[in-house]
Amino acid sequence: MTQLIIIAVYLSLLLGLGLFSNRLLKSTSSDYMLASHSIGPFLLLMSIFGTTMTAFALVGSTGEAFKEGVVVYGMLASSSGIIHSLCFFLIGVKLWSWGRKYHYRTQIQFFRDRVQSDKIGLLLFPILVGLIVPYLLIGVMASGGVINGVTQGRVVKEDGRVVVKNPTFEEGTFPAWLEHGEKGFADGSKGGVPRPIASLVICGVVLLYVFFGGMRGTAWANAFQTVVFMILGVVTFFVIATKLGTTALTPELGEEAAQSAGVWHQIQAISEHVPEEKLTRTHVSKLKFFTYMLVPFSVGMFPHLFQHWLTAKSANSFKLPVIAHPIFIMIVWVPCVLVGVWATSDLISIPPPIKANPNIVLPFMVKNLAGPLLGGFLTAGILAAIMSSLDSQFLCIGTIFTEDVVVHYGGKGRFSEKQVVTMARLFIVAVVIITYALSLYEPRRVFTLGVWCFSGFSALFPLICAAMYWRRLTKWGAYACVLAAIGSWIYLFVQSDFARNASYTVDFTIGGATYQTMPVASMVLSSVLAMVIVSLLTRPPDDATLSRFFPD
Amino acid sequence: MSSARRSPMSFVVWGLVLLLVVLHQDNWFWDNGTLVFGFMPVALLYHACISIGAGITWFLATRFAWPEYLADDDLAHAEAARGTQGGTDNQRGTVA
Numbered sequence: 001m002t003q004l005i006i007i008a009v010y011l012s013l014l015l016g017l018g019l020f021s022n023r024l025l026k027s028t029s030s031d032y033m034l035a036s037h038s039i040g041p042f043l044l045l046m047s048i049f050g051t052t053m054t055a056f057a058l059v060g061s062t063g064e065a066f067k068e069g070v071v072v073y074g075m076l077a078s079s080s081g082i083i084h085s086l087c088f089f090l091i092g093v094k095l096w097s098w099g100r101k102y103h104y105r106t107q108i109q110f111f112r113d114r115v116q117s118d119k120i121g122l123l124l125f126p127i128l129v130g131l132i133v134p135y136l137l138i139g140v141m142a143s144g145g146v147i148n149g150v151t152q153g154r155v156v157k158e159d160g161r162v163v164v165k166n167p168t169f170e171e172g173t174f175p176a177w178l179e180h181g182e183k184g185f186a187d188g189s190k191g192g193v194p195r196p197i198a199s200l201v202i203c204g205v206v207l208l209y210v211f212f213g214g215m216r217g218t219a220w221a222n223a224f225q226t227v228v229f230m231i232l233g234v235v236t237f238f239v240i241a242t243k244l245g246t247t248a249l250t251p252e253l254g255e256e257a258a259q260s261a262g263v264w265h266q267i268q269a270i271s272e273h274v275p276e277e278k279l280t281r282t283h284v285s286k287l288k289f290f291t292y293m294l295v296p297f298s299v300g301m302f303p304h305l306f307q308h309w310l311t312a313k314s315a316n317s318f319k320l321p322v323i324a325h326p327i328f329i330m331i332v333w334v335p336c337v338l339v340g341v342w343a344t345s346d347l348i349s350i351p352p353p354i355k356a357n358p359n360i361v362l363p364f365m366v367k368n369l370a371g372p373l374l375g376g377f378l379t380a381g382i383l384a385a386i387m388s389s390l391d392s393q394f395l396c397i398g399t400i401f402t403e404d405v406v407v408h409y410g411g412k413g414r415f416s417e418k419q420v421v422t423m424a425r426l427f428i429v430a431v432v433i434i435t436y437a438l439s440l441y442e443p444r445r446v447f448t449l450g451v452w453c454f455s456g457f458s459a460l461f462p463l464i465c466a467a468m469y470w471r472r473l474t475k476w477g478a479y480a481c482v483l484a485a486i487g488s489w490i491y492l493f494v495q496s497d498f499a500r501n502a503s504y505t506v507d508f509t510i511g512g513a514t515y516q517t518m519p520v521a522s523m524v525l526s527s528v529l530a531m532v533i534v535s536l537l538t539r540p541p542d543d544a545t546l547s548r549f550f551p552d
Numbered sequence: 553m554s555s556a557r558r559s560p561m562s563f564v565v566w567g568l569v570l571l572l573v574v575l576h577q578d579n580w581f582w583d584n585g586t587l588v589f590g591f592m593p594v595a596l597l598y599h600a601c602i603s604i605g606a607g608i609t610w611f612l613a614t615r616f617a618w619p620e621y622l623a624d625d626d627l628a629h630a631e632a633a634r635g636t637q638g639g640t641d642n643q644r645g646t647v648a
Contacts, residue, residue: 070596074576078599081606082572089613097621268590279585279593290577319614326606334600341593 001168003150003367004193006376007383011205014387017224018209018217039219039311041320046223048308048321049328050388052084052299053226054135058233058385059142060450061333062365063358065340066350069278072340075292077333081326083296088322091300092309094468096318098549099310107306107464108404114467116545117475120482121404127460127486128303128400132393133435134453139390140439141449142359143383144199149363150379151192155351167191199439202383203432206390211425215311218391225384230331232381236366237335238263239378240342243369244270247347273345288505291521298457300464304396332385339365397431398424448502451518452493459485459523462531470535471550477535484530485523492519561616568609576602 039047064072095110104110107128108121153167164171164185171185174194181188189195209221242259245266249258258266277283299305312318343350343361354364366378402424407415415423463481466473496504496519505516578598586594 070593073596074578074599074602078602078606079576081603082569082576085606085610086569089610093619264591268587271587271591271593274593276585279587279595280583281581281595282583286577286579286582293573293576319618322614323607323611326603326610330600330603334596337596 002372003376010380018212041317044317045321046226047219050222050226051392054389061336062340062362065337066343066361071281073337079293080296085322087300106400106403115475115478131456136435139386143202143386144195146363147198148192148195149360150367153191164191210394222388225388229381229385236378239370278341285516288516291518294520295454297461298454301457301460304392398428401427455520456489462528474535474538476538477531480534481527481531485527488523488526565613565617
């Protein structure tokens with residue numbers, strides 16, 4: 001119950017922050033959606049970092065390290081440090097500049113303008129929203145799993161029966177369909193807050209503070225939550241290290257000496273218990289690892305990140321995020337990956353249901369190794385990471401709906417500012433309801449779902465890159481790129497059994513040897529080829545357009 | 553909005569970015585399970601160093617490869633903001 005109270009207090013604080021920023025909100029849609037381009041370097045760093053580090057970073061990285069070992073860091077963290085900042089530098093800053101000059105609020109406005117085609121918006125809108133849904137799903141699923149995980153009781157066998165000890169809620173508190181899994185209470189909520197209720201509460205809280213505070217509130221909430229999850233992430237690491245280290249040293253030194261041995265010795269003792277295969281990458285193909293590097297290019301096409309870029313006060317505001325982003329990734333990911341591989345040691349017994357669902361390895365460790373008070377704070381930290389992405393995504397889908405559909409087709413003068421904001425909110429609620437409904441089905445691994453979502457955005461990356469740096473990109477080349485990207489994504493997603501096959505790769509056999517590649521490589525190759533071939537075969541853009549984007 | 557004339561240092565910076573990409577594919581530590589300092593898997597430490605290297609490289613990029621036209625843009629936007637405070641909301645450009 002202590003954890004639950006702390007979580008409730010934390011969520012109330014966030015709502016308070018949203019309300020407070022509402023008092024500073026100007027009554028214009030520009031302020032609601034772009035914070036009137038007033039965000040300075042620090043707030044931009046924290047909001048961009050908080051947005052890109054989602055459930056994927058904390059819950060997903062720990063769970064995936066538990067399954068696959070230290071390779072996870074190289075696959076996504078160190079590569080993201082290089083590629084994300086590259087995108088901020090080459091894409092973000094320039095788009096910010098054009099956004100200010102030509103008054104863009106969304107990516108689609110930019111693409112319509114650059115390729116001189118109104119219909120490109122109609123093609124991109126459902127694709128961008130459709131790709132954001134799995135991204136939202138990651139957060140919604142993970143938040144429910146985390147809250148349920150830390151509030152569960154202990155499942156033990158007594159007289160041949162499986163029972164739940166010390167539950168937060170006794171059986172019967174909630175309707176049976178919320179509490180029971182396939183084999184009953186001990187296989188369902190296990191006395192914790194049922195996953196559907198926990199996810200619903202998180203969605204509600206994020207919706208409320210986004211509605212109250214708009215982009216300004218979201219940027220502040222992101223900054224606050226990023227500080228919270230970075231600090232509490234480091235605290236979690238040391239708490240888990242101390243507890244596991246004490247267990248590791250006790251047989252040799254005795255419990256009292258083990259407790260006071262110091263974190264350094266404790267960490268060394270834990271690492272000796274980690275199986276060798278989790279410390280190496282022998283089980284991962286080198287080509288698969290290499291092609292993973294295409295996944296972080298997704299940030300160049302994230303519509304919510306585009307919106308964050310436009311909030312910057314000046315181009316100089318980008319410098320701090322460009323420099324600090326890789327370091328911040330390291331601060332968050334290294335402890336998470338270490339905790340994930342430590343969970344594979346014989347120092348802690350991970351029950352089969354947790355092993356089968358890596359999403360809850362981190363909450364399980366927190367619950368079992370930290371006291372209720374600290375466990376509550378650490379859970380708030382995990383939720384902070386999740387919510388700091390959900391908020392930007394919620395706001396972004398509302399913005400692209402109103403700007404690219406409602407205002408674009410309805411006419412600029414047709415709706416008042418208040419009506420535009422109301423329509424944005426209604427669309428957000430509709431998308432959240434769909435996402436929430438999807439989250440109630442069988443959960444996938446957060447990491448796997450995340451990689452599929454990012455791969456889709458990466459497949460569209462050639463489009464934004466060419467739109468900014470290739471004069472020869474044509475309208476039809478842009479269409480071909482988008483269709484090839486989404487066509488190959490759908491085909492490969494179906495081939496992977498809708499992400500059920502977590503280790504799905506696209507394999508090529510050459511000279512008797514089989515080479516594994518990530519699906520994203522085939523997607524990017526398809527979209528690049530389609531874009532280049534069709535662009536070269538069709539009429540180049542007119543001089544007036546080129547002179548706006550390529551004055552030299 | 554022209555690109556700045558490239559300084560020799562900017563080539564160094566882009567060379568470093570390329571080097572990071574190459575170094576990221578560390579085939580040499582693939583099956584090495586050594587624990588550095590007794591706790592840190594060498595593959596993880598190596599990639600953490602890549603992250604630090606990326607931070608340093610991007611610092612150099614903002615120092616030596618930052619497009620000069622952005623300084624003019626900043627100035628122009630700051631002046632525009634001072635001149636039209638509160639009145640820019642409906643000035644969006646036409647969209648094709």
